[in-house]
Amino acid sequence: MLGCYSRMVEAGSFVDHSSLRSIQVAGFFWFFTSQSQHFFFLFKMSRRYDSRTTIFSPEGRLYQVEYAMEAIGNAGSAIGILSKDGVVLVGEKKVTSKLLQTSTSTEKMYKIDDHIACAVAGIMSDANILINTARVQAQRYTFSYQEPMPVEQLVQSLCDTKQGYTQFGGLRPFGVSFLFAGWDKNYGFQLYMSDPSGNYGGWKAAAIGANNQAAQSMLKQDYKDDISREEAVQLALKVLSKTMDSTSLTSDKLELAEVFLSSSGKVKYQVCTPDALSKMLVKYGVTQPPAEA
Amino acid sequence: MECVFGMVGKGFALVVADSSAVNSILVHKSNEDKIMVLDSHKLMGASGEAGDRAQFTEYVQKNVALYQYRNMIPLTTKAAANFMRGELATALRKNPYMVNIVLAGYDKETGPSLYFIDYIATLHKVDKAAFGYGSYFALSMMDRHYHPNMTVDEAIKLADQCIEEIRSRLVVAPQNFIIKIVDQDGAREHSWRRTTKD
Numbered sequence: 001m002l003g004c005y006s007r008m009v010e011a012g013s014f015v016d017h018s019s020l021r022s023i024q025v026a027g028f029f030w031f032f033t034s035q036s037q038h039f040f041f042l043f044k045m046s047r048r049y050d051s052r053t054t055i056f057s058p059e060g061r062l063y064q065v066e067y068a069m070e071a072i073g074n075a076g077s078a079i080g081i082l083s084k085d086g087v088v089l090v091g092e093k094k095v096t097s098k099l100l101q102t103s104t105s106t107e108k109m110y111k112i113d114d115h116i117a118c119a120v121a122g123i124m125s126d127a128n129i130l131i132n133t134a135r136v137q138a139q140r141y142t143f144s145y146q147e148p149m150p151v152e153q154l155v156q157s158l159c160d161t162k163q164g165y166t167q168f169g170g171l172r173p174f175g176v177s178f179l180f181a182g183w184d185k186n187y188g189f190q191l192y193m194s195d196p197s198g199n200y201g202g203w204k205a206a207a208i209g210a211n212n213q214a215a216q217s218m219l220k221q222d223y224k225d226d227i228s229r230e231e232a233v234q235l236a237l238k239v240l241s242k243t244m245d246s247t248s249l250t251s252d253k254l255e256l257a258e259v260f261l262s263s264s265g266k267v268k269y270q271v272c273t274p275d276a277l278s279k280m281l282v283k284y285g286v287t288q289p290p291a292e293a
Numbered sequence: 294m295e296c297v298f299g300m301v302g303k304g305f306a307l308v309v310a311d312s313s314a315v316n317s318i319l320v321h322k323s324n325e326d327k328i329m330v331l332d333s334h335k336l337m338g339a340s341g342e343a344g345d346r347a348q349f350t351e352y353v354q355k356n357v358a359l360y361q362y363r364n365m366i367p368l369t370t371k372a373a374a375n376f377m378r379g380e381l382a383t384a385l386r387k388n389p390y391m392v393n394i395v396l397a398g399y400d401k402e403t404g405p406s407l408y409f410i411d412y413i414a415t416l417h418k419v420d421k422a423a424f425g426y427g428s429y430f431a432l433s434m435m436d437r438h439y440h441p442n443m444t445v446d447e448a449i450k451l452a453d454q455c456i457e458e459i460r461s462r463l464v465v466a467p468q469n470f471i472i473k474i475v476d477q478d479g480a481r482e483h484s485w486r487r488t489t490k491d
Protein backbone atom coordinates (compact mmCIF):
# COMPACT_ATOMS: atom_id res chain seq x y z
CA MET A 1 0.00 0.00 0.00
CA LEU A 2 2.73 2.40 0.94
CA GLY A 3 4.55 1.65 -2.28
CA CYS A 4 1.52 2.64 -4.36
CA TYR A 5 1.08 5.82 -2.36
CA SER A 6 4.55 7.04 -3.08
CA ARG A 7 4.14 6.13 -6.74
CA MET A 8 1.03 8.23 -6.91
CA VAL A 9 2.78 11.27 -5.52
CA GLU A 10 5.68 10.78 -7.90
CA ALA A 11 3.47 10.55 -10.95
CA GLY A 12 2.20 13.66 -9.38
CA SER A 13 0.54 15.69 -12.06
CA PHE A 14 -2.97 14.36 -11.83
CA VAL A 15 -3.16 13.78 -8.12
CA ASP A 16 -4.84 16.41 -6.04
CA HIS A 17 -5.72 16.38 -2.37
CA SER A 18 -9.01 14.54 -2.65
CA SER A 19 -7.40 11.82 -4.75
CA LEU A 20 -4.72 11.24 -2.15
CA ARG A 21 -7.36 10.73 0.47
CA SER A 22 -9.16 8.25 -1.70
CA ILE A 23 -5.93 6.29 -2.16
CA GLN A 24 -5.81 5.68 1.53
CA VAL A 25 -9.29 4.28 1.33
CA ALA A 26 -9.25 2.39 -1.93
CA GLY A 27 -5.61 1.41 -1.79
CA PHE A 28 -4.04 -0.69 -4.48
CA PHE A 29 -6.85 -0.62 -7.05
CA TRP A 30 -6.87 3.13 -7.27
CA PHE A 31 -3.54 2.94 -8.97
CA PHE A 32 -4.92 1.07 -11.98
CA THR A 33 -8.05 3.16 -12.40
CA SER A 34 -6.10 6.35 -12.14
CA GLN A 35 -3.88 5.35 -15.05
CA SER A 36 -6.85 5.48 -17.38
CA GLN A 37 -8.05 8.70 -15.80
CA HIS A 38 -4.63 10.14 -16.50
CA PHE A 39 -5.09 9.54 -20.21
CA PHE A 40 -8.51 11.15 -20.22
CA PHE A 41 -7.33 14.25 -18.35
CA LEU A 42 -4.25 14.84 -20.47
CA PHE A 43 -5.93 17.51 -22.55
CA LYS A 44 -7.65 19.31 -19.68
CA MET A 45 -4.92 19.15 -17.07
CA SER A 46 -5.26 22.79 -16.11
CA ARG A 47 -8.88 22.31 -15.05
CA ARG A 48 -7.74 20.56 -11.89
CA TYR A 49 -5.74 23.57 -10.73
CA ASP A 50 -8.18 26.39 -11.43
CA SER A 51 -10.30 26.06 -8.40
CA ARG A 52 -7.95 27.18 -5.72
CA THR A 53 -5.98 30.36 -6.06
CA THR A 54 -3.29 29.36 -3.68
CA ILE A 55 -1.78 26.34 -5.41
CA PHE A 56 0.65 26.07 -8.28
CA SER A 57 -0.05 24.14 -11.44
CA PRO A 58 2.47 21.48 -12.47
CA GLU A 59 3.98 23.93 -14.96
CA GLY A 60 4.49 26.40 -12.12
CA ARG A 61 1.68 28.78 -13.02
CA LEU A 62 -0.97 30.39 -10.86
CA TYR A 63 -4.08 30.01 -12.98
CA GLN A 64 -6.36 32.24 -10.97
CA VAL A 65 -3.93 35.11 -11.32
CA GLU A 66 -3.72 34.55 -15.06
CA TYR A 67 -7.50 34.38 -15.36
CA ALA A 68 -7.72 37.65 -13.48
CA MET A 69 -5.44 39.21 -16.07
CA GLU A 70 -7.71 37.79 -18.79
CA ALA A 71 -10.63 39.58 -17.22
CA ILE A 72 -8.71 42.83 -17.41
CA GLY A 73 -7.92 42.21 -21.05
CA ASN A 74 -11.60 42.65 -21.78
CA ALA A 75 -11.96 45.89 -19.86
CA GLY A 76 -11.65 49.48 -21.05
CA SER A 77 -8.06 50.42 -21.77
CA ALA A 78 -5.95 53.05 -20.07
CA ILE A 79 -2.65 54.59 -21.06
CA GLY A 80 -0.11 56.46 -18.96
CA ILE A 81 2.81 58.52 -20.23
CA LEU A 82 5.59 60.09 -18.17
CA SER A 83 6.85 63.45 -19.39
CA LYS A 84 9.47 65.71 -17.92
CA ASP A 85 6.89 68.12 -16.47
CA GLY A 86 4.06 65.79 -15.58
CA VAL A 87 2.31 62.46 -15.99
CA VAL A 88 -0.64 61.95 -18.34
CA LEU A 89 -3.34 59.31 -17.85
CA VAL A 90 -5.97 58.58 -20.49
CA GLY A 91 -8.77 56.05 -20.11
CA GLU A 92 -11.44 54.58 -22.36
CA LYS A 93 -14.89 54.66 -20.90
CA LYS A 94 -16.98 51.57 -21.48
CA VAL A 95 -20.20 52.87 -19.96
CA THR A 96 -21.34 55.74 -22.18
CA SER A 97 -25.05 56.04 -21.60
CA LYS A 98 -26.57 59.51 -21.83
CA LEU A 99 -28.40 58.73 -18.61
CA LEU A 100 -25.18 58.44 -16.59
CA GLN A 101 -24.42 61.25 -14.12
CA THR A 102 -20.95 62.23 -15.16
CA SER A 103 -20.58 65.61 -13.50
CA THR A 104 -18.99 64.41 -10.28
CA SER A 105 -17.89 60.84 -10.65
CA THR A 106 -15.19 59.41 -12.85
CA GLU A 107 -15.04 55.90 -14.18
CA LYS A 108 -11.34 55.42 -14.79
CA MET A 109 -9.37 58.03 -12.84
CA TYR A 110 -9.12 58.29 -9.08
CA LYS A 111 -7.19 60.50 -6.71
CA ILE A 112 -5.35 58.56 -4.01
CA ASP A 113 -3.70 61.50 -2.27
CA ASP A 114 -2.88 65.09 -3.13
CA HIS A 115 0.18 63.95 -5.00
CA ILE A 116 -0.87 60.52 -6.36
CA ALA A 117 -3.61 59.50 -8.79
CA CYS A 118 -4.40 56.27 -10.61
CA ALA A 119 -6.12 54.91 -13.68
CA VAL A 120 -7.99 51.63 -13.43
CA ALA A 121 -8.70 48.73 -15.79
CA GLY A 122 -10.74 45.70 -14.84
CA ILE A 123 -13.55 44.88 -12.42
CA MET A 124 -14.69 48.20 -10.99
CA SER A 125 -15.98 46.84 -7.69
CA ASP A 126 -12.59 45.22 -7.01
CA ALA A 127 -10.91 48.48 -7.94
CA ASN A 128 -12.96 50.43 -5.42
CA ILE A 129 -11.73 48.25 -2.57
CA LEU A 130 -8.11 48.64 -3.59
CA ILE A 131 -8.42 52.38 -4.14
CA ASN A 132 -9.81 52.74 -0.64
CA THR A 133 -6.98 50.61 0.71
CA ALA A 134 -4.45 52.80 -1.10
CA ARG A 135 -6.05 55.96 0.28
CA VAL A 136 -5.95 54.62 3.82
CA GLN A 137 -2.31 53.58 3.44
CA ALA A 138 -1.36 57.02 2.16
CA GLN A 139 -3.12 58.76 5.04
CA ARG A 140 -1.67 56.37 7.59
CA TYR A 141 1.82 57.23 6.35
CA THR A 142 1.11 60.95 6.55
CA PHE A 143 -0.31 60.46 10.06
CA SER A 144 2.92 58.79 11.19
CA TYR A 145 5.47 60.91 9.38
CA GLN A 146 3.63 64.19 8.62
CA GLU A 147 4.92 63.95 5.07
CA PRO A 148 3.38 62.75 1.81
CA MET A 149 4.00 59.05 1.14
CA PRO A 150 6.61 58.42 -1.56
CA VAL A 151 4.86 57.07 -4.66
CA GLU A 152 6.82 53.85 -4.94
CA GLN A 153 6.18 53.00 -1.30
CA LEU A 154 2.43 53.34 -1.85
CA VAL A 155 2.51 51.16 -4.93
CA GLN A 156 4.65 48.60 -3.11
CA SER A 157 2.33 48.56 -0.13
CA LEU A 158 -0.75 48.06 -2.31
CA CYS A 159 0.97 45.35 -4.30
CA ASP A 160 1.87 43.54 -1.06
CA THR A 161 -1.86 43.50 -0.28
CA LYS A 162 -2.63 42.10 -3.73
CA GLN A 163 0.06 39.44 -3.39
CA GLY A 164 -1.56 38.20 -0.21
CA TYR A 165 -4.58 37.16 -2.22
CA THR A 166 -2.41 34.92 -4.38
CA GLN A 167 -0.76 33.07 -1.53
CA PHE A 168 -3.15 32.56 1.39
CA GLY A 169 -6.72 33.02 2.52
CA GLY A 170 -8.33 31.09 -0.30
CA LEU A 171 -9.86 34.26 -1.76
CA ARG A 172 -9.60 35.07 -5.44
CA PRO A 173 -7.18 37.76 -6.63
CA PHE A 174 -8.40 41.25 -7.51
CA GLY A 175 -9.31 41.61 -11.18
CA VAL A 176 -7.76 45.06 -11.56
CA SER A 177 -4.66 46.57 -13.08
CA PHE A 178 -3.54 50.03 -12.09
CA LEU A 179 -1.52 52.83 -13.56
CA PHE A 180 -0.25 55.03 -10.73
CA ALA A 181 0.88 58.56 -11.51
CA GLY A 182 2.45 60.76 -8.88
CA TRP A 183 5.16 63.12 -7.76
CA ASP A 184 7.45 63.05 -4.73
CA LYS A 185 10.55 64.94 -3.76
CA ASN A 186 12.84 61.92 -4.07
CA TYR A 187 12.24 60.92 -7.67
CA GLY A 188 10.00 63.60 -9.15
CA PHE A 189 7.28 62.44 -11.53
CA GLN A 190 6.75 58.71 -11.67
CA LEU A 191 4.48 56.22 -13.46
CA TYR A 192 3.89 52.69 -12.11
CA MET A 193 1.90 49.79 -13.51
CA SER A 194 0.63 46.99 -11.27
CA ASP A 195 -1.33 43.83 -12.01
CA PRO A 196 -3.32 41.18 -10.06
CA SER A 197 -0.23 39.13 -9.25
CA GLY A 198 1.09 41.96 -7.11
CA ASN A 199 3.94 42.69 -9.49
CA TYR A 200 4.70 46.28 -10.29
CA GLY A 201 7.16 48.22 -12.40
CA GLY A 202 8.13 51.82 -13.04
CA TRP A 203 7.43 52.84 -16.62
CA LYS A 204 8.01 55.73 -18.99
CA ALA A 205 4.84 54.80 -20.87
CA ALA A 206 2.44 51.93 -20.22
CA ALA A 207 -0.94 50.58 -21.28
CA ILE A 208 -3.45 48.35 -19.49
CA GLY A 209 -6.82 46.87 -20.43
CA ALA A 210 -8.06 45.91 -23.88
CA ASN A 211 -5.48 45.91 -26.69
CA ASN A 212 -2.71 46.84 -24.34
CA GLN A 213 -0.14 44.91 -26.35
CA ALA A 214 -0.86 46.99 -29.45
CA ALA A 215 -0.89 50.20 -27.46
CA GLN A 216 2.38 49.30 -25.71
CA SER A 217 4.20 48.66 -29.00
CA MET A 218 2.87 51.91 -30.45
CA LEU A 219 4.09 53.77 -27.39
CA LYS A 220 7.49 52.12 -27.70
CA GLN A 221 7.83 53.47 -31.23
CA ASP A 222 6.72 57.02 -30.62
CA TYR A 223 7.88 57.79 -27.06
CA LYS A 224 10.84 60.13 -26.63
CA ASP A 225 12.66 60.63 -23.34
CA ASP A 226 12.34 64.42 -23.27
CA ILE A 227 8.68 64.52 -24.24
CA SER A 228 6.72 67.49 -22.86
CA ARG A 229 3.37 67.16 -21.10
CA GLU A 230 1.47 68.54 -24.06
CA GLU A 231 3.19 66.16 -26.45
CA ALA A 232 2.45 63.33 -24.04
CA VAL A 233 -1.27 64.19 -24.10
CA GLN A 234 -1.17 64.21 -27.86
CA LEU A 235 0.62 60.87 -28.02
CA ALA A 236 -1.73 59.27 -25.51
CA LEU A 237 -4.84 60.40 -27.37
CA LYS A 238 -3.39 59.26 -30.67
CA VAL A 239 -2.45 55.81 -29.39
CA LEU A 240 -5.77 55.33 -27.63
CA SER A 241 -7.74 56.31 -30.69
CA LYS A 242 -5.86 53.75 -32.76
CA THR A 243 -6.31 50.89 -30.32
CA MET A 244 -9.88 51.55 -29.25
CA ASP A 245 -12.55 49.44 -30.83
CA SER A 246 -15.03 52.23 -31.50
CA THR A 247 -15.01 53.90 -34.88
CA SER A 248 -15.22 57.53 -33.83
CA LEU A 249 -13.70 59.05 -30.75
CA THR A 250 -15.68 61.63 -28.84
CA SER A 251 -14.96 63.23 -25.51
CA ASP A 252 -17.70 61.28 -23.76
CA LYS A 253 -15.84 58.02 -24.45
CA LEU A 254 -12.61 59.21 -22.85
CA GLU A 255 -11.23 60.46 -19.60
CA LEU A 256 -8.03 62.47 -19.43
CA ALA A 257 -6.15 63.40 -16.28
CA GLU A 258 -2.79 65.02 -15.66
CA VAL A 259 -0.50 65.16 -12.65
CA PHE A 260 1.82 68.16 -12.72
CA LEU A 261 3.30 70.94 -10.60
CA SER A 262 1.33 74.17 -10.45
CA SER A 263 3.08 77.53 -10.61
CA SER A 264 3.20 77.65 -6.80
CA GLY A 265 5.10 74.35 -6.75
CA LYS A 266 2.27 72.20 -5.40
CA VAL A 267 1.28 68.94 -7.07
CA LYS A 268 -1.95 69.22 -9.01
CA TYR A 269 -4.19 66.41 -10.24
CA GLN A 270 -6.54 67.68 -12.91
CA VAL A 271 -9.24 65.83 -14.83
CA CYS A 272 -9.90 67.38 -18.19
CA THR A 273 -13.41 68.79 -18.74
CA PRO A 274 -15.39 67.22 -21.60
CA ASP A 275 -15.38 70.51 -23.55
CA ALA A 276 -11.65 71.00 -23.28
CA LEU A 277 -11.21 67.37 -24.22
CA SER A 278 -13.36 67.73 -27.35
CA LYS A 279 -11.33 70.73 -28.43
CA MET A 280 -8.11 68.80 -27.88
CA LEU A 281 -9.35 65.84 -29.91
CA VAL A 282 -10.09 68.14 -32.82
CA LYS A 283 -6.80 70.00 -32.40
CA TYR A 284 -4.74 66.83 -32.56
CA GLY A 285 -6.68 65.55 -35.52
CA VAL A 286 -8.09 62.58 -33.65
CA THR A 287 -11.69 63.45 -34.43
CA GLN A 288 -13.04 65.39 -37.31
CA PRO A 289 -14.36 68.82 -36.40
CA PRO A 290 -18.18 68.99 -36.37
CA ALA A 291 -19.50 69.85 -39.78
CA GLU A 292 -20.45 73.50 -40.11
CA ALA A 293 -24.21 73.77 -40.43
CA MET B 294 19.45 65.33 37.80
CA GLU B 295 19.87 64.51 34.13
CA CYS B 296 20.28 67.30 31.70
CA VAL B 297 20.01 67.48 27.91
CA PHE B 298 19.98 70.62 25.82
CA GLY B 299 20.52 71.67 22.22
CA MET B 300 20.56 74.55 19.77
CA VAL B 301 20.60 75.27 16.05
CA GLY B 302 23.42 77.25 14.46
CA LYS B 303 24.39 78.21 10.92
CA GLY B 304 24.37 74.96 8.98
CA PHE B 305 24.62 72.75 12.06
CA ALA B 306 22.83 71.68 15.23
CA LEU B 307 24.34 70.91 18.61
CA VAL B 308 23.20 68.54 21.35
CA VAL B 309 24.73 68.51 24.83
CA ALA B 310 23.95 65.93 27.49
CA ASP B 311 25.30 65.02 30.90
CA SER B 312 26.90 61.61 31.13
CA SER B 313 25.98 60.40 34.59
CA ALA B 314 24.13 57.15 35.19
CA VAL B 315 22.59 57.46 38.65
CA ASN B 316 20.60 55.14 40.92
CA SER B 317 19.29 56.90 44.03
CA ILE B 318 22.48 58.19 45.71
CA LEU B 319 24.90 56.06 43.73
CA VAL B 320 26.61 57.21 40.54
CA HIS B 321 27.11 54.06 38.47
CA LYS B 322 29.26 55.75 35.86
CA SER B 323 30.03 59.26 34.63
CA ASN B 324 30.77 58.49 31.01
CA GLU B 325 27.37 57.27 29.82
CA ASP B 326 26.69 58.39 26.24
CA LYS B 327 23.09 59.58 26.16
CA ILE B 328 23.20 61.10 22.70
CA MET B 329 22.45 58.36 20.20
CA VAL B 330 23.44 58.71 16.57
CA LEU B 331 20.15 57.86 14.91
CA ASP B 332 21.50 57.71 11.39
CA SER B 333 24.20 59.43 9.40
CA HIS B 334 22.67 62.89 9.90
CA LYS B 335 20.60 62.71 13.07
CA LEU B 336 21.34 62.98 16.77
CA MET B 337 18.99 62.03 19.55
CA GLY B 338 19.77 63.20 23.08
CA ALA B 339 17.56 61.34 25.54
CA SER B 340 16.99 61.71 29.29
CA GLY B 341 14.66 59.94 31.67
CA GLU B 342 14.04 56.47 33.09
CA ALA B 343 17.19 54.53 32.20
CA GLY B 344 15.51 51.35 30.98
CA ASP B 345 12.92 53.23 28.95
CA ARG B 346 15.62 55.47 27.51
CA ALA B 347 17.63 52.56 26.13
CA GLN B 348 14.54 50.67 24.98
CA PHE B 349 12.86 53.55 23.21
CA THR B 350 15.95 55.04 21.59
CA GLU B 351 17.11 51.67 20.28
CA TYR B 352 13.59 50.92 18.99
CA VAL B 353 13.52 54.20 17.10
CA GLN B 354 17.02 53.74 15.77
CA LYS B 355 16.24 50.28 14.39
CA ASN B 356 13.00 51.45 12.81
CA VAL B 357 14.78 54.37 11.15
CA ALA B 358 17.38 51.94 9.80
CA LEU B 359 14.64 49.54 8.59
CA TYR B 360 12.93 52.35 6.71
CA GLN B 361 16.17 53.13 4.95
CA TYR B 362 16.80 49.49 4.01
CA ARG B 363 13.27 49.05 2.71
CA ASN B 364 12.95 52.28 0.78
CA MET B 365 16.50 53.21 -0.26
CA ILE B 366 16.04 56.74 1.08
CA PRO B 367 16.58 58.07 4.62
CA LEU B 368 13.84 59.60 6.70
CA THR B 369 13.89 63.36 7.02
CA THR B 370 14.39 64.79 10.51
CA LYS B 371 10.77 65.94 10.54
CA ALA B 372 9.49 62.49 9.61
CA ALA B 373 11.66 60.83 12.26
CA ALA B 374 10.48 63.31 14.90
CA ASN B 375 6.84 62.70 14.04
CA PHE B 376 7.35 58.94 14.02
CA MET B 377 8.85 59.15 17.51
CA ARG B 378 6.04 61.35 18.74
CA GLY B 379 3.51 58.88 17.35
CA GLU B 380 5.13 55.97 19.17
CA LEU B 381 5.21 57.89 22.44
CA ALA B 382 1.59 58.93 21.99
CA THR B 383 0.41 55.39 21.26
CA ALA B 384 2.14 54.02 24.35
CA LEU B 385 1.15 56.94 26.55
CA ARG B 386 -2.19 55.76 27.86
CA LYS B 387 -1.19 52.16 28.37
CA ASN B 388 2.49 51.84 29.12
CA PRO B 389 4.24 55.20 28.79
CA TYR B 390 7.90 55.65 27.95
CA MET B 391 9.36 58.08 30.51
CA VAL B 392 11.87 59.57 28.07
CA ASN B 393 12.48 63.15 27.02
CA ILE B 394 14.26 63.67 23.72
CA VAL B 395 16.06 66.44 21.91
CA LEU B 396 16.33 65.45 18.23
CA ALA B 397 18.80 67.29 16.02
CA GLY B 398 19.19 66.60 12.32
CA TYR B 399 20.57 67.93 9.09
CA ASP B 400 18.62 67.54 5.83
CA LYS B 401 20.07 68.50 2.50
CA GLU B 402 16.96 70.41 1.40
CA THR B 403 16.03 72.14 4.65
CA GLY B 404 19.29 72.43 6.58
CA PRO B 405 19.68 71.89 10.34
CA SER B 406 16.64 71.42 12.60
CA LEU B 407 15.96 70.73 16.27
CA TYR B 408 12.91 69.03 17.82
CA PHE B 409 11.77 69.03 21.44
CA ILE B 410 9.92 65.77 22.25
CA ASP B 411 8.42 65.37 25.68
CA TYR B 412 7.61 62.10 27.48
CA ILE B 413 3.91 62.82 26.96
CA ALA B 414 4.43 63.12 23.21
CA THR B 415 4.67 66.88 22.93
CA LEU B 416 6.44 67.81 19.72
CA HIS B 417 7.86 71.22 18.94
CA LYS B 418 10.26 72.34 16.27
CA VAL B 419 12.57 74.81 18.00
CA ASP B 420 15.87 76.67 17.81
CA LYS B 421 16.88 75.85 21.37
CA ALA B 422 15.62 73.24 23.79
CA ALA B 423 16.47 71.81 27.21
CA PHE B 424 15.27 69.07 29.61
CA GLY B 425 15.84 68.38 33.27
CA TYR B 426 16.65 70.62 36.26
CA GLY B 427 19.52 71.95 34.23
CA SER B 428 17.00 73.34 31.76
CA TYR B 429 16.21 76.21 34.16
CA PHE B 430 19.76 77.39 33.81
CA ALA B 431 20.43 76.36 30.22
CA LEU B 432 17.28 77.97 28.81
CA SER B 433 17.86 81.21 30.70
CA MET B 434 21.44 81.34 29.44
CA MET B 435 20.36 80.59 25.87
CA ASP B 436 17.52 83.12 26.03
CA ARG B 437 20.09 85.74 26.94
CA HIS B 438 22.91 84.85 24.55
CA TYR B 439 21.45 82.85 21.65
CA HIS B 440 21.02 84.44 18.25
CA PRO B 441 20.22 82.81 14.91
CA ASN B 442 23.03 81.71 12.58
CA MET B 443 25.71 81.33 15.23
CA THR B 444 29.02 79.81 14.18
CA VAL B 445 30.22 76.56 15.70
CA ASP B 446 32.64 78.42 18.00
CA GLU B 447 29.94 80.79 19.24
CA ALA B 448 27.58 77.88 19.87
CA ILE B 449 30.22 75.88 21.74
CA LYS B 450 30.99 78.97 23.83
CA LEU B 451 27.30 79.30 24.69
CA ALA B 452 27.11 75.57 25.51
CA ASP B 453 30.08 76.03 27.83
CA GLN B 454 28.38 78.94 29.54
CA CYS B 455 25.29 76.77 30.08
CA ILE B 456 27.39 73.93 31.48
CA GLU B 457 29.15 76.37 33.79
CA GLU B 458 25.83 77.63 35.14
CA ILE B 459 24.59 74.09 35.70
CA ARG B 460 27.79 73.12 37.48
CA SER B 461 27.84 76.07 39.78
CA ARG B 462 24.16 76.54 40.55
CA LEU B 463 22.58 73.04 40.54
CA VAL B 464 22.88 71.32 43.92
CA VAL B 465 23.63 67.83 42.57
CA ALA B 466 25.17 68.83 39.29
CA PRO B 467 26.34 66.13 36.87
CA GLN B 468 30.10 65.83 36.67
CA ASN B 469 30.74 65.28 32.97
CA PHE B 470 29.08 66.41 29.75
CA ILE B 471 29.26 65.21 26.16
CA ILE B 472 28.77 67.47 23.15
CA LYS B 473 27.76 66.14 19.74
CA ILE B 474 27.26 68.04 16.51
CA VAL B 475 25.45 67.35 13.23
CA ASP B 476 26.02 69.24 9.99
CA GLN B 477 26.17 68.50 6.29
CA ASP B 478 29.13 66.18 6.86
CA GLY B 479 27.16 64.06 9.28
CA ALA B 480 26.58 63.46 12.96
CA ARG B 481 29.59 63.01 15.23
CA GLU B 482 30.98 63.47 18.71
CA HIS B 483 32.43 66.92 19.21
CA SER B 484 33.99 66.93 22.67
CA TRP B 485 33.65 66.15 26.39
CA ARG B 486 33.58 68.44 29.37
CA ARG B 487 34.93 66.50 32.34
CA THR B 488 35.45 67.22 35.99
CA THR B 489 36.02 63.58 36.92
CA LYS B 490 37.77 60.81 35.07
CA ASP B 491 35.80 57.63 34.65
